[in-house]
Amino acid sequence: MSQPTSTGGLEITHPQSKSMKNRPKRKLTPQQLENRTAYLFLTPWFLGLIFITIGPVLASLYLSFTRYNILRPPRWIGFENYYNILFMDRQFWTSVKVTFFYVGWSVPLVLIMSLAVATVLNRGLALLPIYRSIFYIPSLMGGSVGIGLLWREVFGAQGVFNDALAIFGMAGRSWIAIPETAPWILVTLNVWTFGASMVIFLAALRQIPASLYEAASIDGASAWTRFRRITIPMLTPIVFFNAVLLTIQSFQSFTQSYIVSGGTGGPADSTLLYSLYLYQRAFVQLDMGYGSAMAWILLLSIASFTGLIFWSAKYWVFYGE
Amino acid sequence: MANVILKDLTKRYGGGALTAVSSLNLSIEDGEFLVLVGPSGCGKSTALRMIAGLEEITSGEVSINDNVVNDVHAKDRDIAMVFQNYALYPHMSVYDNMAFALQIAKFPSEEIKKKVHEVAAILQLEPFLKRRPGQLSGGQRQRVAMGRAIVRQPSVFLMDEPLSNLDAKLRVQMRSEIARIQDRLQVTTIYVTHDQIEAMTMGDRVALMKDGMLQQVDTPSNIYGRPANTFVASFIGSPAMNLFHANIGDPLADGASLRLGSHQLHIPQKVFEVRSELKEYFNRDVIAGIRPEDMDDAALTNSHPDNETISARIVLAEALGSDIIIHLDFDAKMAEVIDPDTLSDISKSLDGENAGICVARFDAKSQAKAGETVKVSVDCERLHFFDSETGLAIRGD
Ligand SMILES: Nc1ncnc2c1ncn2[C@@H]1O[C@H](COP(=O)(O)OP(=O)(O)OP(=O)(O)O)[C@@H](O)[C@H]1O
Numbered sequence: 001m002s003q004p005t006s007t008g009g010l011e012i013t014h015p016q017s018k019s020m021k022n023r024p025k026r027k028l029t030p031q032q033l034e035n036r037t038a039y040l041f042l043t044p045w046f047l048g049l050i051f052i053t054i055g056p057v058l059a060s061l062y063l064s065f066t067r068y069n070i071l072r073p074p075r076w077i078g079f080e081n082y083y084n085i086l087f088m089d090r091q092f093w094t095s096v097k098v099t100f101f102y103v104g105w106s107v108p109l110v111l112i113m114s115l116a117v118a119t120v121l122n123r124g125l126a127l128l129p130i131y132r133s134i135f136y137i138p139s140l141m142g143g144s145v146g147i148g149l150l151w152r153e154v155f156g157a158q159g160v161f162n163d164a165l166a167i168f169g170m171a172g173r174s175w176i177a178i179p180e181t182a183p184w185i186l187v188t189l190n191v192w193t194f195g196a197s198m199v200i201f202l203a204a205l206r207q208i209p210a211s212l213y214e215a216a217s218i219d220g221a222s223a224w225t226r227f228r229r230i231t232i233p234m235l236t237p238i239v240f241f242n243a244v245l246l247t248i249q250s251f252q253s254f255t256q257s258y259i260v261s262g263g264t265g266g267p268a269d270s271t272l273l274y275s276l277y278l279y280q281r282a283f284v285q286l287d288m289g290y291g292s293a294m295a296w297i298l299l300l301s302i303a304s305f306t307g308l309i310f311w312s313a314k315y316w317v318f319y320g321e
Numbered sequence: 322m323a324n325v326i327l328k329d330l331t332k333r334y335g336g337g338a339l340t341a342v343s344s345l346n347l348s349i350e351d352g353e354f355l356v357l358v359g360p361s362g363c364g365k366s367t368a369l370r371m372i373a374g375l376e377e378i379t380s381g382e383v384s385i386n387d388n389v390v391n392d393v394h395a396k397d398r399d400i401a402m403v404f405q406n407y408a409l410y411p412h413m414s415v416y417d418n419m420a421f422a423l424q425i426a427k428f429p430s431e432e433i434k435k436k437v438h439e440v441a442a443i444l445q446l447e448p449f450l451k452r453r454p455g456q457l458s459g460g461q462r463q464r465v466a467m468g469r470a471i472v473r474q475p476s477v478f479l480m481d482e483p484l485s486n487l488d489a490k491l492r493v494q495m496r497s498e499i500a501r502i503q504d505r506l507q508v509t510t511i512y513v514t515h516d517q518i519e520a521m522t523m524g525d526r527v528a529l530m531k532d533g534m535l536q537q538v539d540t541p542s543n544i545y546g547r548p549a550n551t552f553v554a555s556f557i558g559s560p561a562m563n564l565f566h567a568n569i570g571d572p573l574a575d576g577a578s579l580r581l582g583s584h585q586l587h588i589p590q591k592v593f594e595v596r597s598e599l600k601e602y603f604n605r606d607v608i609a610g611i612r613p614e615d616m617d618d619a620a621l622t623n624s625h626p627d628n629e630t631i632s633a634r635i636v637l638a639e640a641l642g643s644d645i646i647i648h649l650d651f652d653a654k655m656a657e658v659i660d661p662d663t664l665s666d667i668s669k670s671l672d673g674e675n676a677g678i679c680v681a682r683f684d685a686k687s688q689a690k691a692g693e694t695v696k697v698s699v700d701c702e703r704l705h706f707f708d709s710e711t712g713l714a715i716r717g718d
């Protein structure tokens with residue numbers, strides 16, 4: 001914030017205070033005036049936050065304690081939804097397992113992939129802006145339905161992927177129809193969108209002073225040692241940031257599993273991500289109360305996982321000077 | 322321990338558009354402390370970085386310990402470098418910063434520990450070994466940077482303005498500390514600076530560069546006392562040497578007379594003996610150099626010969642306590658900083674007015690005040706002479 005300035009034009013007197021003689025005169029300082037203006041400009045965002053985010057969140061908290069199928073008004077049932085989800089629903093636990101598999105593989109893979117590509121691109125390529133854009137494109141399109149459909153074709157029985165395998169004499173199959181390989185397709189789809197993390201890594205790599213690498217070279221460090229002992233430690237805040245972001249995103253992943261499995265989570269529930277199962281319960285089976293409770297369990301899980309990463313940060317993240 | 326030899330070392334940037342270092346020839350002996358000095362942008366860092374292996378060599382050769390190392394990677398040159406910004410690893414403790422090179426060289430950890438503690442003791446860094454560089458003061462960081470270089474016991478130290486980020490007092494202290502350490506370790510050292518005091522006080526020899534070209538390499542006292550050209554003469558010394566266009570008269574029995582504008586000085590015979598080439602310059606224009614410290618208030622000396630005295634009006638008197646810097650109104654044409662390669666400077670100053678300033682360093686006892694006209698005694702045996710066309714010193718050897 002700027003320091004209070006003494007531009008006379010900004011000293012506006014409250015019209016009311018002038019008329020009320022027994023009250024002390026209250027002038028708005030330029031600082032207060034500036035704050036007011038700022039709040040005015042923030043209003044649309046606040047309204048959005050209240051009506052589009054906080055409102056529905058609170059509503060879903062209420063609904064999670066009810067039975068509600070949209071047609072009839074919600075009926076309070078206390079913790080029954082939560083009890084059923086956690087202790088009676090085997091499909092729920094399947095979806096949890098699928099989701100953990102998905103998050104557990106894709107977050108590290110995206111991190112490795114994005115850091116590796118960023119490091120290669122950071123070697124001062126002449127066409128860097130072009131490469132950067134190319135790698136970033138999947139991140140822009142990754143979550144879209146169209147791309148989901150495309151991938152489904154690529155990994156289908158008659159897909160391009162099998163055509164490619166055939167060149168090497170390997171027998172293809174419908175990768176998305178087999179429970180063992182289908183989850184990997186989802187992971188692949190996530191890793192494919194590494195561009196967003198990569199762009200952040202690239203920006204961070206350029207912040208590392210070249211003199212550190214020079215000093216390390218003179219100290220006898222090979223390229224790999226420099227990467228391991230300079231680049232990685234200096235990037236840990238960014239790794240941390242990306243890890244948090246990716247974890248939150250991946251837990252909520254929905255579109256790809258919906259498209260690839262045609263909304264079923266099949267084969268044999270092998271692609272039944274948490275959000276997809278939630279969607280099925282809430283919007284297919286019209287059990288909004290159950291869905292809301294699942295959403296809150298997801299929220300709390302994400303919060304605790306993020307918390308775990310934050311807690312671990314003090315052991316591996318290096319923060320500035 | 323090793324010597325360093327530079328042969329026609331050249332660096333061009335931008336496809337040859339800019340020559341940062343031009344045919345540099347230098348030979349630094351084993352254990353020598355060489356200071357590379359020159360104005361900003363003259364190519365000191367570039368030269369040092371080529372020796373370090375951080376900058377590609379356009380042409381020429383660098384040899385360390387009699388091996389040409391042009392194609393040897395920086396990590397294999399067995400050198401240590403202290404950077405201007407220290408380039409300490411911010412995420413490592415002071416201990417790890419110092420141990421890094423030894424860890425990479427796979428020394429046993431007991432030995433690393435011993436070496437680091439030894440060096441930390443020399444540099445009084447022991448209380449800070451567990452801290453990160455960010456938690457240290459500028460002077461402490463500087464010492465860590467030194468320590469990191471020392472621990473490795475390299476064959477050559479390269480230092481690029483290692484003191485320029487320190488305040489004046491700390492700089493003085495570290496200056497002597499570095500010189501002391503180098504003296505103790507006897508490691509060949511190339512030290513880059515643009516500070517002439519560092520150049521004069523620290524090195525065994527000083528190499529002075531300008532515009533990528535070496536001007537003179539010599540001991541500090543020779544650089545000061547026998548500058549090779551007008552650039553060296555004006556760069557070393559503070560206040561700088563006064564350089565005037567002058568004219569030497571006919572040979573006399575006891576020397577010759579020197580005309581500086583409307584002023585006249587006597588050149589003793591002894592000068593012609595020391596500078597035998599000066600005999601070629603009777604009745605010719607030269608550039609005469611007078612160091613401020615070779616002038617004094619004539620009132621303070623009683624037996625100074627009259628013909629080695631000038632009188633001039635004081636424009637400004639700056640009392641520094643230890644002495645007084647006197648700016649004199651002097652009507653000889655000033656020959657400003659010129660060098661053998663930019664002769665245009667001379668013609669420029671020739672076209673100018675005849676009004677010049679001569680700076681003298683008077684003893685603090687002097688009563689001279691601004692506005693007064695004083696008699697100034699000049700130590701004429703210590704006059705310097707340069708060829709007015711080439712700017713090169715007129716000497717006799
Ligand atoms: N990477 C580069 N690309 C192009 N020109 C460069 C580069 N590095 C240095 N130069 C130029 O080379 C010349 C010498 O630079 P150098 O850094 O060696 O000067 P220096 O003597 O160390 O100066 P300073 O005392 O300011 O550090 C300068 O004109 C500089 O602009």
Ligand SMILES: [Mg+2]
Nearest residue numbers: 365366367481
């Ligand atoms: Mg430099």
